[in-house]
Amino acid sequence: MLGKLRDLMGLTPESDIYDEEYPQGTARTLTREADVEPLPTSRPSLSHDFDTSSSPSVTTGSVPTGSTASNVIGMPNAGRWWGAVAEVLVMQPRSFSEMPEVIKALKERKSVVLNLTLMEPEQAQRSVDFVAGATFTIDGHQERIGESIFLFTPSCVQVSTQVGGVRPSATPTPTPPPAWGMDAQQQRSA
Numbered sequence: 001m002l003g004k005l006r007d008l009m010g011l012t013p014e015s016d017i018y019d020e021e022y023p024q025g026t027a028r029t030l031t032r033e034a035d036v037e038p039l040p041t042s043r044p045s046l047s048h049d050f051d052t053s054s055s056p057s058v059t060t061g062s063v064p065t066g067s068t069a070s071n072v073i074g075m076p077n078a079g080r081w082w083g084a085v086a087e088v089l090v091m092q093p094r095s096f097s098e099m100p101e102v103i104k105a106l107k108e109r110k111s112v113v114l115n116l117t118l119m120e121p122e123q124a125q126r127s128v129d130f131v132a133g134a135t136f137t138i139d140g141h142q143e144r145i146g147e148s149i150f151l152f153t154p155s156c157v158q159v160s161t162q163v164g165g166v167r168p169s170a171t172p173t174p175t176p177p178p179a180w181g182m183d184a185q186q187q188r189s190a
Contacts, residue, residue: 086157088113096123096130102152103134109154116148124148 089105091098092115105112114131116124131152135142139155153159 086111091115092118093127094118096127099127099130102131106131106135106138106140106152106154109156111151111153111157113145114150114152116150119148 088111090113091102091105093099093102096119102112102114112131114127116127119127128150131150132142135152141153141155141157141159143151143153143159143161145151151159
């Protein structure tokens, strides 16, 4: 199994390349070992273009020949998320133009509670669709937690609800049909 892993990574010794024998008359021709350039036996490590000050275990530069260095490359700002306090941003936007701020917060791995009660229903629907699409692209989660109040979380946050803990309101309010499913004549009559 270790041999297969070495083959996959391209770390096989040069002599292993020519061990296979092909029957006479095949279209393949083997080159002589003298014509083939030798494979490098050690690889320099990659230099990092990002700030590694938050993860001191990652080093930059080249690996000296013959040393056994780890091939693990650290994630930038990874230490910031483990053991750190999660941040929840509560927003009450007044227009759709404030939605890029919500997306920016989600990209920064912050949870967002979006209270859309101050917006017109059409703008609120457009805003929810926009943020829900962005949440989907980052593998995040969305949850409706009240009338015109939504929770959007990045993929690092798991949202769970108690069974039976969320009860529907006594008088459900009808939701208007989405505007994108109607033609112009139906919109005028609605």
